[in-house]
Amino acid sequence: MKKLSKFLKPFALMTAFVLVLVFLQSLSELYLPTLMADIVDKGVMNGDSAYVWKIGGYMLLVAAGGMACSIAASYYSAKVASGFGKNLRSKVFSHVSGFSLHEFDQIGTSSLITRTTNDITQVQQVLVMMLRMMVMAPLMCIGGIIMAVSKDAKLTLVLAVSLPVLILVIVILAKKGLPLFKSMQKKLDGLNRVLRENLTGIRVVRAFNRIEHEKKRFDVANLDLTETAIRVNKLMATLMPIMMIFLNLTTVAIIWFGGIRIDHGHMQVGDLMAFIQYAMQIMFSLVMVSMMFVMIPRAAVSAGRITEVLELTADISDPLAPKQPEAGRGVVEIQDVTFRYPGAELPALSSISFAMKPGETTAIIGGTGSGKSTLVNLLPRFYDIESGRILIDGVDIREMTQDDIRSRIGFVPQQAVLFSGTIAENIRFGKEDATDEEIRHAAKIAQAEDFIEAMPDGYDSIIFQGGSNVSGGQKQRLSIARALVRKPEIYVFDDSFSALDFKTDAKLRAALKAETGDSSVLIVAQRVSTIMDADQIIVLDEGKIAGIGKHRELLETNKVYREIVMSQLSEEEIV
Template sequence: MIKLLKFLKPYRNYVIVSLILIFFQSISELYLPNLMSDIVDIGIVKGDIRYILQKGEIMLLVAAGGTVSAIVASYLSSQAAMGFGKILRNKIFSQVENFSLQEFDKFGTASLITRTTNDVNQIQMVIMITLRMVARAPLICIGGIILAVSKDARLSLILLITVPILAFLVFVLYKKAMPLFDAIQKKIDRVNLILRENLTGIRVIRAFNKIEYEKKRFNEANIDLTNMSIKVNRIMAWLMPAMMLLLNFTIIAVIWFGGIRIDKGTMQVGDLMAFIQYIIQIMFSLIMVSVVFVMLPRASASALRINEVLEIVPKIKEPEKPEEIKNIRGVIEFKDVTFSYPGADEPALKNISFKAEPGKLTAIIGGTGSGKSTVLNLIMRFYDADSGSILIDGVDIKLLPQTKLRDMIGYVPQKAVLFSGTIADNIRFGKNDAADEQIRKAACIAQATEFIFQMKDEFNSEISQGGKNLSGGQKQRLAIARAVVKRPKIYLFDDCFSALDFKTDAKVRAALREETKDATVIVVAQRVATIMDADQIIVLQKGEIAGIGTHKQLLNTCQIYREIVLSQLSGEELI
């Protein structure tokens, strides 16, 4: 957790001023019992009303000063803690944005969300309470002990019994709670995972009548979390009653032995009252520290999880000596590329070699799991190849800055991803400074204008989260428009035409053919009809190239391609 405190640096002035104010608050609290002692021993005993009023006014001023200090200190400590949380969330988000897909797969979306929200909140709360309590508690405790000893040193020996007992209680509970809080955070991850899967997959769940099954699955995870939380709280529930019991017994002992000393004339009543106040302050300061210690295990578990994210080194790194392609043409070349997904038994791609050139359409087809989408993932550097090289205009993509690489690529994923905002905002996502005319043209090429103009606000129509108010085909056409408006040198279409009907598919491909005539185009497809006119078709089978050529060539030379074609087209449609 100490590693994360560096994010408090921008708020160090707030922290310093807060600590100074807490110091004044502590001094005022320690001074009040002494004033009360003087009022009792001098003012009340002697019947001096003027003295009582003078000391009372001083008490009010001291109390008011302490209250103002406490309020301002609380405000500043809250500002520092909230600012710390903001910086830490930004840092985690920036780190996650740099992750390769391999790091995303390692942590999981639900866990990353929990770490960015719940875990940060835990640490944020501890810092806020620490600034308020832990800085104040030592001052109150040490000052209280000194003043208590000054009132009656022998009576102060009671603390030698009670303080070690309190410290032992806190230590035992801390040791028991620490591993359990880490388990709670993991169970929260599990609940978030199931909840996220249900919210995103509600259509499938209902279609297969799995609502009761999912309820049972969520209920099991929820009960598991609840039981673990109850177990922790059952342990922590002992702390406060035990401490209050110890405090009350301490006060009883002080009153008992203090009464004996008053009876013997070795102690005054006012001093005993002040002594009791100091004992209460000392014990409560220790209780405050123990409360922080109770919260520390959970915050420490959260800090470990956050540090795990911040300290991970992304597999995909920026080149130490980046190269630049001055005149971008977009020639893509794979040279003996082999790639395996983490934990996979077999490579997803084996010794893949091909070249895709500008002005030509390269299509990739094959069965499920043959590695078609993996080819595009490697070009985008979502993953790095295990061996071999991928070149763009003769330069290895590992030597290109990632932003420069992706700037020259227009990518349309297999599953269209849209963001909340207007239709224009989503298309402009491909090019921030795209003019309205460019957006309209891109939408026209993607055959999206036919449904956009039917909407009330046309391009200013709002899209709900994830594009829930659009059909699959409509979302896919907007995703295509988003890539087209960018006017890149390389287009990557990952089986994005499958959501379109045959008529729209043909229109989109015809419009794209004119728009992309000077660009390199790679299309991953399942439909043979989509790629029959490709200049080059690559057939993949179990991660290996089974054939390369045109449609006519492959019909004669590649048995796998011929089987795929025959499964989709009639004999008259083959040529």
């Protein structure tokens, strides 16, 4: 929690104002029982109605002032907590945006979502309570004890017996509750993961008729979280009855011994009434503390999880003195590159070397798991290589800023991703200041113009979340248009033509050749027909280069490539 306190600095003045308001509210509540004692002892006992009305008026003013302070404190504490939550969410989001794929794999997407939403909300709720109670509870407790002693010192021995026992109970329950709160947040992550997998994979679930299986998975995760929540609530639910028992027993003891002291003339009736009020205030201040003990452990767990994200540094960072390529336009050299995923025993890629030049198309083909997508993820520096070098126009990408690297690349991922918004907004995602003419031109090259214009609102047609209202081929073409609109030096197409029919594929490749003539083009493909005309074809097999050359050359000399070709094309098509 302390590590997150820096996010309160912009609200320091408002926080101080809240604490002052709470202080004034506490003083008003501590003063009211003394005024009531004066009314009873000096007004009612003496039959002085004027005094009763006078002090009663003071009580109304003090109560009204306390109420005004309470309302203002509630408003500003909520404002501070909301601003704190907003700033913290923004910081976590921007920090996570700088993570490499390794950090996402390490924490997990579902956990990051929980930490950015539920965990920050937990901390925010506790902050509101702390702003109100962290001054009020100790002030009411200490102030109540001082005022009770001023009314009758000997009677406070009753509190000296009950309060330590009550504090001990609160501490024991809080210590038992903390591990359960930690467990709850982890199980909430698990529930989010199951729910996210089910929703994103709903088509697969239904296609394989596994709805009941997914329901059982969700029920198991849900029941696990529920059982832990019930255990926590049972534990914390015992706190209030225990508090009430001690409160009532303490009140009975005060009335019993207070009655004896009144009988002996050591105490007045009004003072006893005030003493009972102060005892209640002391006990209720401990109730406030106990409520904080219920909330703070869970918030402490949440704060720890948020801090873990903020303290996690990305494996990939920009150099202190970045370099920029001086000349050239998209010359890429991959020199003896080896890469392995974190925790993997064997490298995913070993000793990869080749070059890409402007105006040429380089194609990568290979079997499943050969490392094709891994290789293209290294070029925009989504992962860092283990050894070797990747150069863009003679500069190692580790000596360039990530923004500089990625601004030179038009990347079309293997899984086409669209965002909720219009078609124009999705294409403009590739270039923020793209004109309408540039958007239409990119869509035309990507063979998306016909289906876009056939839609009711054309380029202003809405794309649903995840592109659920367009087909797989349409999503791929819009993703390609998004890359084309930025006119980069390097194009990377990661199996981006798989959902296209052969006719559209051929037309798209022909249009691309004219459009990307001055750029380096890297195509990863499963279909041989997509890459037959490439200037160089790189054949990957088990993370290693099995051959480099043109189609005819590889067909004659490379066994791996020949097997891939024979499995896809007929004798007539091969030639």
